[in-house]
Amino acid sequence: MSRAAAISTTGSAGGRRSAGGAGSALSLVAKDTPQKDLIRHIKNGLAFAELESLSAATGQAISELAPHVGIPLRTLARRKSAGKLSMEESERVVRLAGLYEKAAGLFGGDVAGARLWMSQPKKALGGETPLEYAGTEIGAREVENLIGRLEHGVFS
Secondary structure (H helix, E strand, C coil): CCHHHHCCCCCCCCCCCCCCCCCCCCCCCCCCCCHHHHHHHHHHCCEHHHHHHHHHHHCCCHHHHHHHHCCCHHHHHHHHHHCECCHHHHHHHHHHHHHHHHHHHHCCCCHHHHHHHHCCCEHHHCCECHHHHCCCHHHHHHHHHHHHHHHCCCCC
16 A cells, blocks of 8 residues: 555645545545644655656646646656655645645546646636646645635635
8 A cells, every 4th residue: 555545635624525535546645544644744755656646646747747846857857766755845745636636626526627727827816827826835725715715606
């Protein structure tokens, strides 16, 4: 079993969510994993395979995802050979996976729709794409808020 089965993300309201149910490949999560385990995994650095799993689940090449989790392409090759991400990179991978999961939920589990939505500029995000805007924790929270407004029918 990969570490992905032991990792969990939580929604902004604190409840665990999964677009595809328990074991959703998009989320890198197990619904019943305690937050302390997630924190420990992030601090220890996720396996490079987690980024590969996110790439496979979203249909986006690792080279496309890497800049959005703050990994320059030259560093990407080193991370792959080492088989491990840094703590900061791990946290951003988990954050991005959570956003993709929420976006897929917005589209009824349609990952292709979520990928398209995440890559198109949004007026509510100052003309940036959700992927670009989510480069910081504050930006990611804004993307989560936008998804929440759209889920509740609030024009944004």
